[in-house]
Amino acid sequence: MTIRELFIDAEAADHPQTAAIRSRLAVPARVVPGPAALFEEVRAADDPAGRGKQVLFLTRNRGAFLKACPGTRHYTCCGYRILHVGSYCTMDCAYCILQAYFHPPLLQYYVNQEDMTRELEECFSTPVIQRIGTGEFTDSLIWEPWTNLSRGLVQRFAAQRRAVLELKTKSVNVAGLLDLDHRRKTILAWSLNTERVIREQERGTAALGARLRAAAAGAAAGYPLAFHFDPVVIYDGCEAEYREVAERLFAAIPPEQVVWISLGAFRFMPDLKALIQRRFPDSRIVYGEFITGLDGKARYFKPLRIQVLRSLARAIREFAPHCCVYLCMEDDEVWRHSLGFVPAERGGLPRMLDSAAARHCGVEEG
Amino acid sequence: MDFEGEWLAAAPLPVPVDAIDAEELRFRITTRSDLEPLAASIGRLGLLQPLLLRAAGRGYTIVSGFRRLAACRQLGRREIPARVLSLAVTDACCARLAIGENALARPLNLIETARALALLTATAPDGCLPVEDAGALGLPAHAGVAARLMRLERLPAAVREGVQEGAIALAMAEELGRLAPDAASAFARLFRRLGLGLNRQREILSLVTEIAAREGRPVLEILTGHELEECLLDPAADRGHAAQQIRRRLHRRRFPAIRRAEEGFETLRRRLDLGEGLQLTPPRDFEGTCFSLTLSFGSLEELLELRGRLDALARNPALSRILKSKAEGFAPDPPPAGPRPPS
Numbered sequence: 029m030t031i032r033e034l035f036i037d038a039e040a041a042d043h044p045q046t047a048a049i050r051s052r053l054a055v056p057a058r059v060v061p062g063p064a065a066l067f068e069e070v071r072a073a074d075d076p077a078g079r080g081k082q083v084l085f086l087t088r089n090r091g092a093f094l095k096a097c098p099g100t101r102h103y104t105c106c107g108y109r110i111l112h113v114g115s116y117c118t119m120d121c122a123y124c125i126l127q128a129y130f131h132p133p134l135l136q137y138y139v140n141q142e143d144m145t146r147e148l149e150e151c152f153s154t155p156v157i158q159r160i161g162t163g164e165f166t167d168s169l170i171w172e173p174w175t176n177l178s179r180g181l182v183q184r185f186a187a188q189r190r191a192v193l194e195l196k197t198k199s200v201n202v203a204g205l206l207d208l209d210h211r212r213k214t215i216l217a218w219s220l221n222t223e224r225v226i227r228e229q230e231r232g233t234a235a236l237g238a239r240l241r242a243a244a245a246g247a248a249a250g251y252p253l254a255f256h257f258d259p260v261v262i263y264d265g266c267e268a269e270y271r272e273v274a275e276r277l278f279a280a281i282p283p284e285q286v287v288w289i290s291l292g293a294f295r296f297m298p299d300l301k302a303l304i305q306r307r308f309p310d311s312r313i314v315y316g317e318f319i320t321g322l323d324g325k326a327r328y329f330k331p332l333r334i335q336v337l338r339s340l341a342r343a344i345r346e347f348a349p350h351c352c353v354y355l356c357m358e359d360d361e362v363w364r365h366s367l368g369f370v371p372a373e374r375g376g377l378p379r380m381l382d383s384a385a386a387r388h389c390g391v392e393e394g
Numbered sequence: 395m396d397f398e399g400e401w402l403a404a405a406p407l408p409v410p411v412d413a414i415d416a417e418e419l420r421f422r423i424t425t426r427s428d429l430e431p432l433a434a435s436i437g438r439l440g441l442l443q444p445l446l447l448r449a450a451g452r453g454y455t456i457v458s459g460f461r462r463l464a465a466c467r468q469l470g471r472r473e474i475p476a477r478v479l480s481l482a483v484t485d486a487c488c489a490r491l492a493i494g495e496n497a498l499a500r501p502l503n504l505i506e507t508a509r510a511l512a513l514l515t516a517t518a519p520d521g522c523l524p525v526e527d528a529g530a531l532g533l534p535a536h537a538g539v540a541a542r543l544m545r546l547e548r549l550p551a552a553v554r555e556g557v558q559e560g561a562i563a564l565a566m567a568e569e570l571g572r573l574a575p576d577a578a579s580a581f582a583r584l585f586r587r588l589g590l591g592l593n594r595q596r597e598i599l600s601l602v603t604e605i606a607a608r609e610g611r612p613v614l615e616i617l618t619g620h621e622l623e624e625c626l627l628d629p630a631a632d633r634g635h636a637a638q639q640i641r642r643r644l645h646r647r648r649f650p651a652i653r654r655a656e657e658g659f660e661t662l663r664r665r666l667d668l669g670e671g672l673q674l675t676p677p678r679d680f681e682g683t684c685f686s687l688t689l690s691f692g693s694l695e696e697l698l699e700l701r702g703r704l705d706a707l708a709r710n711p712a713l714s715r716i717l718k719s720k721a722e723g724f725a726p727d728p729p730p731a732g733p734r735p736p737s
């Protein structure tokens with residue numbers, strides 16, 4: 029979806045970032061005293077989740093930029109930290125949790141990056157390895173056409189040795205990053221899925237081939253890479269199609285440049301179901317065999333998750349036997365039966381990922 | 395309201411039955427079609443309340459009294475007492491009179507209420523519901539509620555009939571209204587036949603629509619397929635049994651892997667031969683990893699006896715099979731040897 033209007037929080041109106049974005053985004057702009065009226069307008073739209081993708085609100089982040097990943101105690105979390113640069117997305121995936129997560133769902137970009145830099149500097153001074161990503165509340169690279177956000181972040185991370193930045197995307201917006209001296213402290217990451225899932229569920233995202241070409245360009249520029257098979261969707265023939273994606277991935281990318289690959293079976297908050305049914309009436313994604321997980325989310329019946337995750341993990345191992353493959357939000361039983369081990373045997377998932385980051389990106393503790 | 399004068403001025407006259415256009419149903423509110431009790435009463439006591447008609451060319455149209463006319467016809471009456479409104483009385487006035495005669499005399503059912511509201515709206519000069527008049531006539535005066543009710547009027551006949559007889563609640567009628575008319579009618583027929591409560595209706599609606607979406611087939615095809623037909627045609631099955639069969643079949647089709655696992659677990663649990671006092675419960679939806687075993691006893695002797703059975707239970711191969719096969723969905727017997735998970 030394209031942005032049609034720009035709303036500027038009066039408190040952010042004089043910020044140089046605001047001026048820079050205005051000069052690059054040729055849409056009508058309005059300065060507003062605060063978010064209330066805009067929130068109301070988006071809420072009142074027939075399709076708030078769609079309307080929220082057409083208006084961009086430039087504002088200040090009054091909370092923390094760095095946040096802990098919202099894992100739950102029932103399933104193993106990766107211990108990631110989220111860098112909250114903005115929220116929501118211009119692409120439109122049927123399963124996107126952000127449609128239901130924000131009230132209202134609205135594109136927001138935080139211009140007060142001087143505060144973000146301060147928080148990052150503090151974080152860099154902690155003597156432990158940190159894995160930080162911008163792709164949790166938004167797609168990391170949708171902001172590239174109008175901002176220098178990721179360029180700045182890549183450079184900032186290049187200047188330290190304890191933290192890695194993961195930029196996760198379904199876009200191909202990497203051109204502006206390829207010439208940077210990244211020092212392997214930024215991981216370029218793509219969410220991958222089968223052609224069918226991309227076609228039927230991921231409106232406005234880049235095609236699989238385009239994502240892989242962009243990843244190959246990142247690899248050629250020396251970036252460490254990561255891939256996320258998330259959400260893995262179960263349908264007739266899915267295992268063969270996921271295998272094919274793995275095959276295409278490693279035909280395009282040298283396995284030794286891949287830091288990690290995550291696998292996450294489709295799961296969703298119950299509220300999302302009605303929203304998907306309304307916004308994506310042709311999508312069948314919510315009609316799988318779901319149960320209510322221990323965290324209250326709908327999840328595929330466990331034996332089905334195990335079967336598809338095991339088959340995909342096998343395919344990946346076939347092409348990249350030494351790659352760090354992990355599961356997103358699964359318990360030990362699923363780990364054991366799909367990957368053949370549990371995280372505790374390797375020091376826990378955060379430890380596994382820290383080691384992979386140390387190996388590929390040269391980050392170190394102390 | 396401006397019709398009081400007209401109404402009072404119209405003294406009852408005998409009107410030839412054949413001069414009344416019984417096909418013009420515009421002002422009809424009632425959904426009742428049973429004539430016998432009314433005909434019997436008229437036969438014994440005469441028509442106590444005259445019809446209300448409006449002059450139309452050489453004859454009359456009915457404003458109120460559709461059933462009374464039909465009953466008199468059935469009794470072979472040639473003339474019938476009626477008050478006659480002049481041609482100049484507006485549709486809006488006639489609508490109010492028709493509604494008033496019905497709504498103020500007895501409680502209207504949902505379909506009659508919907509008709510009354512739709513009639514008020516259709517005859518209003520601006521095409522909008524006159525909310526205050528609706529309230530004065532005993533109809534819902536809230537625009538939102540009225541709009542919901544009026545949508546009933548546009549539903550297929552089978553759904554309306556279900557609402558009328560109380561077999562389909564307004565909430566369900568609205569859900570059915572979102573489906574194709576043929577599918578909505580098929581659901582309505584099924585619900586009326588099975589006499590299900592709202593929650594069960596919702597369960598069946600959701601199972602069928604989700605199966606249709608999952609399998610890429612029309613809803614009607616699932617509803618009228620032989621799988622459900624068989625349950626309805628079984629002469630030995632009463633309504634409750636048929637409903638249970640239908641739900642079971644729909645569940646199996648909607649959640650085949652889950653059903654297989656439930657059945658596999660049951661088969662294995664039976665092999666444990668737990669007997670009295672021991673109960674094995676799996677984690678909910680087989681998602682967690684802990685099974686629980688409940689011991690029920692009333693004396694020390696019973697507890698000691700259970701302890702012995704516990705030892706035997708722990709050695710029972712079916713228990714080990716339950717624990718080992720959980721991740722695969724409880725296939726009661728081990729699968730043939732295949733490739734191992736990657737390590």
Ligand code: SF4
Binds near residue numbers: 124125198
């Ligand atoms: S790309 Fe990611 S953030 Fe954007 S709509 Fe899809 S799932 Fe949501």
